[in-house]
Amino acid sequence: MNLREIPLKPFAGQKPGTSGLRKKVTVFQQPGYLEAFVQSVFDTQEALKGGLLVLGGDGRFFNRQAIQIILRMAAANGIARVLVGRGGILSTPAASAVIRRHKAQGGLILSASHNPGGPDGDFGIKFNIANGGPAPEAVTEAIYLCSERIKRYRILEAADLDLDRVGEQRLGGMTVSVIDPVEDYAALLQTLFDFDAIRALIQKPDFRFRFDAMHAVTGPYARRLLIDMLGAPQSAVVNAEPKEDFGGGHPDPNPVYADKLYKDAVIDGQLDFAAASDGDGDRNMILGKGVAVSPSDSLAVLAANARLAPGYANGIAGVARSMPTSRAADAVAKALGLPCFETPTGWKFFGNLLDAGRITLCGEESYGTSSDHLREKDGLWAVLFWLNILAKRPGETVLSILQDHWRRYGRHYYSRHDYEAVDAVKAKTALDTLRVSLPTLLGSKIGELTITNADDFAYRDPVDGSESKGQGLRVICGEQARIIARLSGTGTEGATIRLYFELFEADPARQNEDVQAKLKPLIDFAERQTGIRQHTGRAEPDVIT
Ligand code: G1P
Ligand code: ZN
Numbered sequence: 001m002n003l004r005e006i007p008l009k010p011f012a013g014q015k016p017g018t019s020g021l022r023k024k025v026t027v028f029q030q031p032g033y034l035e036a037f038v039q040s041v042f043d044t045q046e047a048l049k050g051g052l053l054v055l056g057g058d059g060r061f062f063n064r065q066a067i068q069i070i071l072r073m074a075a076a077n078g079i080a081r082v083l084v085g086r087g088g089i090l091s092t093p094a095a096s097a098v099i100r101r102h103k104a105q106g107g108l109i110l111s112a113s114h115n116p117g118g119p120d121g122d123f124g125i126k127f128n129i130a131n132g133g134p135a136p137e138a139v140t141e142a143i144y145l146c147s148e149r150i151k152r153y154r155i156l157e158a159a160d161l162d163l164d165r166v167g168e169q170r171l172g173g174m175t176v177s178v179i180d181p182v183e184d185y186a187a188l189l190q191t192l193f194d195f196d197a198i199r200a201l202i203q204k205p206d207f208r209f210r211f212d213a214m215h216a217v218t219g220p221y222a223r224r225l226l227i228d229m230l231g232a233p234q235s236a237v238v239n240a241e242p243k244e245d246f247g248g249g250h251p252d253p254n255p256v257y258a259d260k261l262y263k264d265a266v267i268d269g270q271l272d273f274a275a276a277s278d279g280d281g282d283r284n285m286i287l288g289k290g291v292a293v294s295p296s297d298s299l300a301v302l303a304a305n306a307r308l309a310p311g312y313a314n315g316i317a318g319v320a321r322s323m324p325t326s327r328a329a330d331a332v333a334k335a336l337g338l339p340c341f342e343t344p345t346g347w348k349f350f351g352n353l354l355d356a357g358r359i360t361l362c363g364e365e366s367y368g369t370s371s372d373h374l375r376e377k378d379g380l381w382a383v384l385f386w387l388n389i390l391a392k393r394p395g396e397t398v399l400s401i402l403q404d405h406w407r408r409y410g411r412h413y414y415s416r417h418d419y420e421a422v423d424a425v426k427a428k429t430a431l432d433t434l435r436v437s438l439p440t441l442l443g444s445k446i447g448e449l450t451i452t453n454a455d456d457f458a459y460r461d462p463v464d465g466s467e468s469k470g471q472g473l474r475v476i477c478g479e480q481a482r483i484i485a486r487l488s489g490t491g492t493e494g495a496t497i498r499l500y501f502e503l504f505e506a507d508p509a510r511q512n513e514d515v516q517a518k519l520k521p522l523i524d525f526a527e528r529q530t531g532i533r534q535h536t537g538r539a540e541p542d543v544i545t
Contacts (some may be wrong), residue, residue: 001172002157003076008032014040014147016140018346018489020126022112025062028123032153038070038108039153040146041127042077044139047105049078054099054128056090056181057110058217058280060117061244063088066110066125068160075174076154082174085181088163089242091217091281093370093378094185096132100374101184105130111217111280114252115492118245122492133351133375137468140348182224188373192311193384195230197391202232211383212261212276213240215247221281221380251278253285253367253379254545255292261285266292273390273398277379282347283367284379286386288398294414296326296502299363301405302385303332306361308392309385311373316360320353322346323457323472324484324500325365326412335409344459344471345486351375352463365416365500367545403511410506413518417541418488419497419532427487427495430535434473434485437529441475447521449477457484475529480504483526497536499526516544 011030014021014037021037028034042048053074057063067088074082083098084090090098092109099107112124127135127143135143156172169176201207211226213219219240226232239247253276255262265274265287274287286293293301303319306312318339319329333340341359343349347370350362354372363369368377369385386398393401419427438454445451453476458469472486481503488496501519505511516523527533 003172004155004157005152006032006035006155007152008036008150010148010150011036015144016126019113019134020109020124022115022122022124022490022492024492025119025121025123028062028066034066034069034125035073035153035155036147036150037125037143038073039077040143040150041108042073043150044142044146045106045127047130050080051105052102053079053082054090054095054102054104054107055082056085056095057088058091059087059089059242059244060112060123060246060279061119061121062123063110063244064163066123067163069155070108071161071171071176072156072158073154075158075172076156079174081177083177083179084163086164086166086178087181089181089217089220091181091185091221093282093374093376093381094181094221096128096374096376097185097188098179099128099130100132101188103130107132109280113280113490114250114278114283115490116246116250117279118248121245128375131351131355131375133354134346134348136348136351136466138466182221185221186224186229189225189381189384190229192373192381193309193388194391198384198387199230201387201391202226202230207273208271209236209273210261210264210271211237212253212258212274213237214249214251214253214258214276214278215239215241215243216251216277216279216281217242218277218281218379225380225384246279253278253283254543256543256545258285262287262292266290273387275383275386277383278367281379282377284369284382285367286382286398291399291402293398293402294326295363295367295369296321296328296365296412296414297402297405298382299325299361299369300328300332300409301389301401302369302382303329303336303361304405304409305389309388312360312371317357318359320350320359320362322349322364323474324416324486324498325363326414326502327479327504328409328412329363331409341462344457344468346489347377349459349461349468352461356463358462365414406511407508410504411511413503413505413515415501415515415519416545417499417501417523418543419536419538420491420542421493422495422497422536422538424495426536427497430497430530430532431473431485431487433535434530438473438475446477446481446525449481452476452478481522483522485526485530497532499530499541501526
């Protein structure tokens with residue numbers, strides 16, 4: 001086997017975004033493109049030399065080819081051992097669990113999360129550090145700087161390995177261990193939840209339950225946990241065969257892309273509990289009969305009911321949410337006397353707080369919740385947590401649990417409006433229009449509400465003191481309302497504008513109103529202040545969640 005050094009010219013723009021490097025498959029297929037990024041990881045992450053690397057992805061188109069390339073490069077770069085999921089598969093939370101359990105020096109996760117796959121779809125790669133979480137900004141920046149100067153990559157000339165058989169193989173001086181992608185993860189979840197209570201709930205003949213894996217990576221995980229371990233009927237897990245193009249769908253668990261599940265549970269009331277997860281298994285959507293749980297509310301409900309799950313029976317240390325996520329979790333933290341942190345968008349900002357033991361639960365409005373059991377958001381974890389709560393609150397439903405929560409803590413009405421694939425210059429103009437008006441907004445009114453703060457969110461990490469600026473424009477009306485505007489850092493086409501709306505309602509008599517109608521004054525204000533319609537030519541958002 002020959003070790004080769006292949007000369008390379010740097011590719012522009014290999015800067016990781018909110019969650020790793022995400023581009024069109026066709027971009028990743030350019031000779032040397034994937035190699036340049038991977039070599040930049042190996043060149044900057046010294047600890048990997050002679051160390052253990054975890055490798056796997058969500059199974060999307062180009063996953064298998066990428067895994068073979070990365071294995072040959074790892075062998076040529078002196079990595080001692082690689083743990084790779086069978087078939088090249090590891091969900092994002094499972095990869096995090098494997099890194100932690102086996103004390104790896106890091107991991108490479110191949111995924112573009114909820115973005116569509118297939119030859120014309122998206123691909124992505126993300127480096128996770130030894131704590132199992134996404135690399136913090138200092139690390140991604142070092143990788144990016146290296147990619148701008150890269151001159152060569154190292155690769156072993158060797159035949160493809162057989163990744164479909166669990167066991168050990170040699171590749172040059174490196175050991176490749178193909179592992180069951182589900183085992184470590186399932187074992188970890190079993191320590192957190194009351195499986196006996198969940199089993200009893202799921203097996204009740206009148207409990208109508210469905211999990212939609214959206215033809216993405218969670219199929220095998222959901223089957224093992226929900227069917228094999230918890231006794232759900234086969235029919236309860238649908239779209240469980242992972243496909244390279246997710247069956248042509250958009251593997252994003254929200255009412256728009258998981259529309260059939262949404263209709264069956266929320267509109268037609270045919271299911272008591274329904275859930276879905278995304279391409280790489282880190283997102284979750286929770287639905288009940290006649291109700292969709294807003295992800296911000298989900299975090300708050302989990303925090304308020306944490307003691308019902310054995311893994312959190314002794315209480316939680318604190319909670320954190322990304323800035324655009326509603327302040328529902330803050331209300332729970334306040335009532336429980338717990339610290340609550342507000343971080344920029346992206347899971348990497350929770351890592352330090354989790355490592356330092358300052359928080360136990362964290363979440364984002366983008367259908368992401370998790371805890372300190374690993375360092376990624378975790379779709380099936382949230383599903384099992386909700387099932388655990390339902391099992392421990394007999395006679396209650398998802399809706400009654402939510403309504404009870406709102407009565408206690410007040411309701412934070414919430415919605416996000418996305419304008420996708422907008423021309424990048426036009427999107428920036430809309431945001432800049434709001435940005436320049438921010439200083440003039442203080443003290444002015446949105447209907448009855450008074451603006452108490454208007455700024456561009458900056459974050460200082462309370463653990464390592466690192467600063468992150470420009471994390472989203474905020475218009476805040478005290479505890480009553482917020483409007484947030486930011487550009488997506490995960491899109492691969494033009495720019496995506498995200499507008500977020502939050503309105504607090506303490507009065508139980510007014511907690512069951514239509515969300516969009518309730519938020520209308522905030523929505524109108526944001527559309528006016530950004531001039532979004534004129535600047536982008538769009539009459540309405542593409543996706544409302
Ligand atoms: C989006 C979500 C963000 C999440 C990220 C990765 O990022 O908004 O909360 O962490 O995907 O799943 P964005 O495209 O907004 O930068
Ligand atoms: Zn994801």
